[in-house]
Each structure stands twice: as structure tokens, then as C-alpha cells.
Amino acid sequence: MDATHDPRLTSFVASANGHPDFPIQNLPLGVFSTAGGRPRGGVAIGDMILDVAPVATLLPAAARAAAEAMATDHLNALFALGATARRALRAGISALLATDSARAEQLRPHLHPASACTLHLPARIGDYTDFYAGIHHAANAGTLFRPDNPLLPNYKYVPVGYHGRASSVRASGSNVRRPKGQRKPADEAAPSFGPCRNLDYEMELGIWIGGGNALGESVPIAEAGGMIAGYGLLNDWSARDIQGWEAQPLGPFLAKNFHTSISPWIITPEALEPFRIAQPPRPEGDPRPMDYLWDEADQARGAIDLAVEVLLQTPRGGPFRLSLSNTNFLYWTPAQMVAHHTVGGCNLSPGDLLGSGTISSPSEDGFGALLEITRGGRKPATLPNGEERRFLEDGDTVIFRARAARDGAVPIGFGECRGTILPAT
């Protein structure tokens, strides 16, 4: 573990010390704007945001190009510089923000209260891919449709994924318009058109791609982790009734492409380093991953111990916790997703986004979607204030949070991914 994780390290930005999300050990990357200002790259520190590019000259030479790349309204150029530049930037900013920093006075004009800033989508997303690596979610969803055979035969061999819509990914805080579309419940004879009646969220880990591979070339599993620039919280909003009618034989389309939310702060692999754990052993009888998905180092350190929480705020109360789970329930590591994505030659680029698939625990208190909590809407959830929910109602706000904590390390958080449902037009 390097010096940037030292638990004794504190910042002269007082709100960072003990901050649940953004102590000096985190230093996530994002794009922000101040009132009337243009969007540019920043780093969260406590309740403040450091405008990075203007302080480039205060950084060691190795970190300067990375800081200058943050002058634009997206982080793609920073990502393209690779992990070495990103690590140098982290080390340099950590030193600048430390309590014993000699540069505190020079930094102050470039520290903005987060509460007065707007956070934007942190990258220009070339392509967005959604995986399905939450095995308990896959089993729960499968049970609703195929009670005797919830997991399809390919599930334990293939990191199942599909292409999503990049244009409709929005930063946390964007309101979500309830979609209209075709739906045909089993008890109706013909399909009808209208506002989605079974609107849902899906709690996922977002994975930002920082590297690239040429079309026709594969990324070996041992290098796949190095292609990842960071992580966020992703809400794969889902219109279950539209999905049920449209999705055969080619998969979800309008049921998903009306909106996807991503938390604005990119938590780097460097920040998560103390929270990497072994991929949990597969249950007895599960097949060993194929060679292109198997790497000892990835098995030993490729999973993340990250608690993920879903909260619901209704127009009448809350926020109420709906679930608490952990990313270590994912059946495939992020590196396995990258290796699989490229094994046939598909080219990834800096700024591409992956979703992990919905993260659910084996137990009900960790189910990552209302579909699972309410058994497809058949068993309404009762909220602490007495309200019931089968699916989301207009005015509901869904909030995701995540927190990594391990002995000997200062805990870090992801900030929020939130969205409020607006009525259909």
C-alpha cells in the first residue's frame, strides 16, 4: 500500500478528515462547473472540489500532463494517458492537499464548495455495455420466468452482456422521465400502449474504461484490469412491462434506453487498492472459468469489498433503505468482463462504460431491484412509513450509495447516484 493510503494522512481541507466519502485517501475524478463557469475536471476532497488544471504547475513533472488533460469538459484525454500518469496525479494531489502541504494558500482559490457546483457526466461515452454478473439477481429474475431452471446453461461459462445506449446515460441528479411503450401483461389478450406501469431501478457497479485495444485484437486477462480507469454507481433504470413484451429474441431495447444514471465521481483503481479481495470461490460443481478468463492474480485480488446501498425517498417520506449488498457477490470480476468483451476482437476505447449487472445478495435484504424485492410486483414492499410499492411511482427518488471499509484503511465512499421519476408526458 502506498503513502497515499496512510491512515494517518489528513488534509488541510478540514471537511475531508472523517468525511464518509471523500477523505484524502480517496481523491476521485470528475467534471464540475461553478456558477457561470465552464465544465472542467476536478477532484473531490471533503466538501470541496479542487479545480485541477490551474494547479498543474504546482505538481511534479510526472503529474503535469495528467492535470492539464483535465482542463476540458471530459476525462477521456486523462484516461488515454494511462495508469502511470493517473497514479502520478494522485500522488501529486495527495501531497498538495495534505495537512503539511506548503501549497495550501496557492490551492485555496481553486477549491470550490461542492454544494455550489454542478457535477456533469465525467466522460464522453463512446459505447456502453451492460453485463449480467450478479448471479443472485440472475437467479431471482430467472425464477420469475423459469421457476424450475432459473439460471440458463451458459451463465457460469459466459460473462453474459449486451450493448446498451450511450446517448441516454446521464450524471446523477438528472430526472428520469417515465417512458411510454408497448406492453402486454400475461392476463391481457393484446398489447397496449401507454406509460410504463412497472418502472424499476437496478443497482450496478459502473466500470470506466481507460485504455483501448485495436479492432481484431484481444486484451489478455492479465492486462484487462489495467484497462480500467475507475468505478461508479450505475442505475440501469428498467421498464419491466415493456421489457417483458419486447425483449425476445434480441434482448432489452426501449425497456432500458430511456435513461441510465451514473454517479459523477470516478473512484480510481488506486483509491480502491486497499479494498481489493479474492474473488469468492465458486460453489462446488461450478465449472472453472475458461483460460482466457483465468488469471491467478485476478482471482487473488480482482474482486472489490464494497458495500452498496439502495434508498428510496417518496414524496411522503424517507429516504428508506431498500437493500444493502456488496460487489463481492458478482460472479465475474471487472477484469474478466473486459477480457471477455474483447476476446472476439471488439475494440474498447477510453471513456467507454460498462455496467456490472444488478448486484443482489443471496438474502432478501440485499436484492438490487424492486423486481426481486416484490417478486415481480406480486408481493408489495411496505415502507417504514406504511406506504407500499410494487414498482416506482412518480415523484419517487432512488438513491444509491457505496462504501468501502477494511481494517487498517481509512474508509472511502462513492458519493451518490440519484434520480427522481417524472410523470410520462
Add this chain to the structure above:
Amino acid sequence: MDATHDPRLTSFVASANGHPDFPIQNLPLGVFSTAGGRPRGGVAIGDMILDVAPVATLLPAAARAAAEAMATDHLNALFALGATARRALRAGISALLATDSARAEQLRPHLHPASACTLHLPARIGDYTDFYAGIHHAANAGTLFRPDNPLLPNYKYVPVGYHGRASSVRASGSNVRRPKGQRKPADEAAPSFGPCRNLDYEMELGIWIGGGNALGESVPIAEAGGMIAGYGLLNDWSARDIQGWEAQPLGPFLAKNFHTSISPWIITPEALEPFRIAQPPRPEGDPRPMDYLWDEADQARGAIDLAVEVLLQTPRGGPFRLSLSNTNFLYWTPAQMVAHHTVGGCNLSPGDLLGSGTISSPSEDGFGALLEITRGGRKPATLPNGEERRFLEDGDTVIFRARAARDGAVPIGFGECRGTILPAT
């Protein structure tokens, strides 16, 4: 029909007169480069390419902004100017290139032999979506998997589509690397990994989006056709064995994302105007499209009478014709695809690309994929030189061509979409 379609119209570029693809009545848009030059926008005229931006000052004022927008290496900026600007550009270039043009000598330095030019992807593709509107293909493919029930219940209600991979779309002429991946034939007990054994093409109409809609807003069907900037020929290369194993429950992924080819010339809606026809009436008993998909004008003129041809050149012979079909076999019009894509609020942008789905005729001589011609590989096709094909072999070149011809109009063509299979690495 406007003056640009006058069948008496000829060009001072002699090769254009009687040209099978690019007479003066076509004037397709693309991006080209000369040896050592940078990619920029051009118009095909016979065997030549007109470099458009340098002649902007020779055009009427209404066409100048459109011509200047073609100075870059993509046509997104031109698309964003909309249909009125695109029509003015067409009219202006038609007059400049006509036999009676007073500007012929000023144009000659900006006319380059196509044979000495490289053609590029004509736009920066934000998102790529693949539809499934070829009903005979859907029935043929369905028959292989569900003999008693080839078309799923949603097919005649929903213009079924799914998201594809934008990053791996390449202009015609790019070689196609055979992908590797997991496959599990029905007669093998466990999946294995290796080069695709059932590599196929799919003949589709490509649809370029020229307009945009805001997230959360739908495009009414009456306006949907106006969102289309033009058309091309699209090869949705498909790894059938990978697809068969991976595609449930979320659709095709690695089976499609290793490469998609598009013809480099964008045939505008203006050029196709004489070849628009009524959408063929639905068979007795088929449901009427829902209101959001129904527009009288689209039904009357929304289909395209375009003959589409697939040829195969092998290392030992050809090209041999594999099929001849027509885009009027599509069950949904391009405008219906756009209206459906946006009805839930998904935002389209200039430069987005849609595929129509594989176009097959009811009869075997018009099947748009080897999957259909060879009944899933069970009945090999015999080529005129005696070779047999179940699926594509290394070194095979697949060539698509298309031609629109109607009484009273000068026929136009789309040029080629071609790709050669390279062995897996």
C-alpha cells in the same frame, strides 16, 4: 419530382452519364482522402469524387454552409444542418456538375479519380442500433430454432431492435478478422473456445440519422422520416455458433460486435425520392400498427423499391451471386423504426446509425444470410465453380450492391459494401 431528377440531365463528368451507381441524379455524400491528404467530405459523380468544401463559394448562398460543413473528416456537422440545407446543397452541386455548367473548369481541380482515393466511415457514429424488420429472415431464422412457431408473438406489433456496437463499424473494404469465442454445438456436452466455425454475413439497409431529439421526448411518426439523412448497405457480420451459446437471455453480444461494415456513400432521401413506394399491405389477419407507428403518408411513400444483391468471391473464383432481394420486403418502414426508437424518450443524434435487419425475400434466391440459404449449415450451398459453403471461409469476400430503378427515372446505385475474411489470430 424536382429538376435534379430530370432524366435528361447529364454531367460534364463523362463517366457519370450511364454510370450504374453515380449518375448526376444520385450525388451521394461521403468522406474521402487523396494520397497524403486528409479525409474530407465529397460527392461521388461517375468515377470521380468532388471535393465539396473548396467549391463552397461557387454555390448559391443557401448551400454554402452545408458545403463548408463538409471540410471535416465526418458528415455529422452537415447532418446537423438539417434537410433544407442538404437539399440546397444537392441542387447547387447538381447545377455545378451539369453538362451546361459554367463552372466546369473551376471544378476540375477539385474532382479526383475515385480509384486513387480512400473512402472512410462517413460519420462519427454515436450509437448504432440494429433492427429486425426483415420478416422473411425472422421467420427463416425462427424456423431453425422453433419450427412450429417461427415468429414470436411480439413480431407484428413491435419493430424489434437491439443496441449494437458503434466502435467496430468500419467502412466497406476493411478486412474482417474471424472472431474467437465460446461456442457449444448441440452435439457437444460442454462449451469450448476457439475461432468461430459458423461465420456469416447479414444483408441490411443502413439508415443514417440526420436529426436529433432531446432525452425524454418522442419523435412523432409524421416527423420521423425527416430525421433520416440517408441510406447505405450494412453487413451485420455474425458468428452463429457464438450467438447460439451467448445470446440468451439478453441478446447477441460478441457474436456481432467484432465488426460491422457499411458502404461509404450515403444515398440521400432526395436521391431516393423517385424510388419511394407504398409500404406493401400487411397480410390478412396481421394487426394494424399502433397509432404511434401509423402515418398515412408514410404508408403511401415510406418504403423503398431497392434491389439488393449479395455476391461471394472466394479465393478460387467468383464473384458469384448468392441472393437478390428488395428492401420492400421489410415489415416496417425506416420512419417507423425511428418513431419506435424514440417513443420511450431515447434520444437520437446526427450520425447515429440504424440497421434494418436482414433483408430476405420469401423465396430462396433472395435469402439475405448463409444461415437461411444453408438451413443453419445443414444443406451446403454449391457455387457455380463447384465449391461448397456452409458458412464463410477465410479469404472469402462478401460484396453487397443495390440498385434503384423505376420507369421515368434514371437508375441509381449504392456502390459496394465489401469485406474479406481474415483468419483468426
